[in-house]
Amino acid sequence: xxxxxxxxxxxxxARPAGDEPATASLYVHIPWCLSKCPxxxxxxxxxxxxxxxxxxxxxxxxxxxxxxxxxxxGRRFATVFFxxxxxxxxxxxxxxRILDRVAEDPGLEAGAEITLEANPGTVxxxxxxxxxxxxxxxxxxxIQSFQPDLLLALxxxxxxxxxxxxxxxxxxxxxxxxxxxxxxxxxxxxxxxxEADLDEAVSFETExxxxxxxxxxxxxxxxxxxSAGRVRQAPxxxxxxxxxxxxxxxxxxxxxxxxxxNFARPGFEARHNQAYWRGVPYLGLGAGAHxxxxxxxxxxxxxxxxxxxxxxxxxxxMAAVVESGSGVVETxxxxxxxxxxxxxxxxxxxxxxxxxxxxxxxxxxxxxxxFPHVPDLVADGLVAWQQGRLVLTARGLLLADAxxxxxx
Ligand code: SF4
Numbered sequence: 001x002x003x004x005x006x007x008x009x010x011x012x013x014a015r016p017a018g019d020e021p022a023t024a025s026l027y028v029h030i031p032w033c034l035s036k037c038p039x040x041x042x043x044x045x046x047x048x049x050x051x052x053x054x055x056x057x058x059x060x061x062x063x064x065x066x067x068x069x070x071x072x073x074g075r076r077f078a079t080v081f082f083x084x085x086x087x088x089x090x091x092x093x094x095x096x097r098i099l100d101r102v103a104e105d106p107g108l109e110a111g112a113e114i115t116l117e118a119n120p121g122t123v124x125x126x127x128x129x130x131x132x133x134x135x136x137x138x139x140x141x142x143i144q145s146f147q148p149d150l151l152l153a154l155x156x157x158x159x160x161x162x163x164x165x166x167x168x169x170x171x172x173x174x175x176x177x178x179x180x181x182x183x184x185x186x187x188x189x190x191x192x193x194x195e196a197d198l199d200e201a202v203s204f205e206t207e208x209x210x211x212x213x214x215x216x217x218x219x220x221x222x223x224x225x226x227s228a229g230r231v232r233q234a235p236x237x238x239x240x241x242x243x244x245x246x247x248x249x250x251x252x253x254x255x256x257x258x259x260x261x262n263f264a265r266p267g268f269e270a271r272h273n274q275a276y277w278r279g280v281p282y283l284g285l286g287a288g289a290h291x292x293x294x295x296x297x298x299x300x301x302x303x304x305x306x307x308x309x310x311x312x313x314x315x316x317x318m319a320a321v322v323e324s325g326s327g328v329v330e331t332x333x334x335x336x337x338x339x340x341x342x343x344x345x346x347x348x349x350x351x352x353x354x355x356x357x358x359x360x361x362x363x364x365x366x367x368x369x370x371f372p373h374v375p376d377l378v379a380d381g382l383v384a385w386q387q388g389r390l391v392l393t394a395r396g397l398l399l400a401d402a403x404x405x406x407x408x
Contacts, residue, residue: 022074022075022076023075023076023077023078023109023280024072024075024076024077024078024275024280024281024282024283025077025078025079025080025081025272025275025276025280025281025282025283026063026077026079026080026081026102026282026283026285027080027081027083027272027282027283027284027285027286027289027290027291028059028080028081028082028083028087028098028284028285028286028289029043029083029084029085029284029285029286029287029288029289029310030055030082030083030084030085030086030087030089030090030286031043031044031045031084031085031286031287031288031314032044032045032046032047032050032084032085032086032089032314033045033046033047033084033085033086033089033119034046034047034048034086034089034119034121034122034157035155035157036155036221037154037155037156038154038155038220038221038222038225039154039155039183039214039215039216039217039220039221039222040220041217041218041219041220042084042085043085043287043288043312044084044085044086045085045314050089051318052090052091052094053094054318055286055314055318056090056094056097056098058317058318058321058322058327059098059285059286060097060098060101061321061322061325062285062286062321062325062326062327063098063101063102063283063285064101064105064325065321065324065325065326066283066285066291066325066326066328067105067106067283069293070293070306071281071293071294071295071305071306072106072281072283072293073106074106075106075281076106076107076108076109077102077106077107077108077109077112077283078109078112078113078271078275079112079113079114079115079271079272079275080099080102080108080112080113080114080115080272081114081115081117081272082095082115082116082117082136083117084117085117086117086118086119086122087116087117087118088116088117088118088119088122088123088127088131089119089122092127092130092131092133092134093130093134095116095131095134095135095136096133096134096135099114099134099135099136103135113137113138113177113270113271113272114135114136114137114138115136115138115139115140115179115270115272116131116136116138116139116140117140117141117142118139118140118141118142118166119141119142119157119158120141120142120143120158120162120163120165120166120167121157121158121159121162121166123166123169123170124165124169125169125172125173128169128170128172128173128175129173129174131173132173132174132175137175137176137177138175138177138178138179138270139170139175139177139178139179140179140180140181140208140210141163141166141167141170141178141179141180141181142156142181143163143167143180143181143182143201144156144181144182144183145182145183145186145193145197146160146163146164146196146197146200146201147160147189147193147196147197148160149188150186150188150189150193150197153186153187153188154183154186154214155221167180167204167206176207177207177208177268178204178206178207178208179206179207179208179209179210179270180201180204180206180208180209180210181209181210181211181212182197182198182201182209182210182211182212182246183211183212183213183214184197184211184212184213184214184239184242184243184246185213185214185233185234185238185239185242185243186214186234187214187231187232187233187234189234189242191238191241191242191245194242194245194246195245195249198245198246198249198250199249201250202249202250202253202255207264207265207268208255208262208263208264208265208268208269208270209250209255209262209263209264210261210262210263211246211250211261211263212261213239213242213243214233214234216233240398243397243398247263250263251263256351257351258350258351258352259273259277259349259350259351260349260392260397260400274350276346277346277347277349277350278346278347279292279294279305279339279342279343279346281293281294284308284310285310285327286310286317286327287310287311287312287313287314287317287318287327288309288310288311288312288317289309289310289327290307290308290309290310291307291308291309291310291328292305292306292307292308293305293306293308295333295334303333303334303335303336303339304334304335304336304338304339305333305334305339306331306332306333306334307331307332307334308328308330308331308332309328309329309330309331310327310328310329311327311328311329336363339363340359340363340365340370340371340407341407341408343359343362343363344359344367344371344404344407345403345404345407345408347390348383348390348391348392348396348400348403348404349400351391352389352391353386353389353390353391353392354367354389354390354391355388355389356368356388356389356390357388367390371407373406374390377396377403377406381393381395381396382395382396382399382402382403383396383403384396
């Protein structure tokens, strides 16, 4: 079985600010879906047709322009992630065209992880072979549930049989690195149906699983339905029981948690996601995509990094790129204190936790001095020291957002 190299070449925790790696990550946003799921707050738009060629032209143009920006110039990409939306709606040759341009300039690292998010209803074995032949080596399927009633409740267009077929077809097409997404705590879901989802998920022996509790984000149909009493959120104790079941069941199946919601066989942790949590530079192309460019750590000047956000509307993003080469609409420089806090909570997301020695190397200040409240968090049983690293406890995992907010 092919295995991508499990390297850790791009971990900013362990380097002084300004001493950045020569690689970066690339995110490409494809904003169209066949319909809008009622819980979705992503930048996705229901459509029957989409301007695929023009959009890909704009991606390539933005790549050319922005890969030369401060923080990205001279870096090759170690990971590429096509997210959405539903990127698997695009033709494999379009994805291949974008990847060819990336490989030409600024370049791809050998063994780069190249992920495509796919909706099970949009692929078949032939199409998957084509995605593989143009360079995609990891698929991330939005399965969500193997229960027909839950798929219906979630407003998903695909069927359980679509999911089963897509998982089998991916193996036949040669994909050796597969991920599937599950959603739990769906209104009306029982603990038994959560268990059945986990059983079926592990039966496909995928290398990676992401499992998230359903959230009711402002602006979504589900949020409105809950406010109007048309949808009832799962009780908190049931959600906690499901969260604990997910972690135990996946770990027992050889997929331990390496992050709050992400589980993988050793060596198959998503390197692209790790790049986000570890503060690695990432370039986001496409409508509404976000980027993070490193700074040199010497303010005033470049500071501790810079976040950028693209125009969300696909048409306006394309127009901006045609005009100026860039779809960026907002830029935010990170100060030292903000970068310190972000390093802490992003590190705590991962099971391996935060390394105080790496923190000192990066910021030139002791972690204990910068965050004197940590002993209180330890006393409250929310975090603990394990082999010299600070990690979330079982209780802290359930209250992670509250813990993170103490570092902001
Ligand atoms: S398929 Fe994914 S991106 Fe598209 S609407 Fe549904 S949840 Fe959102």
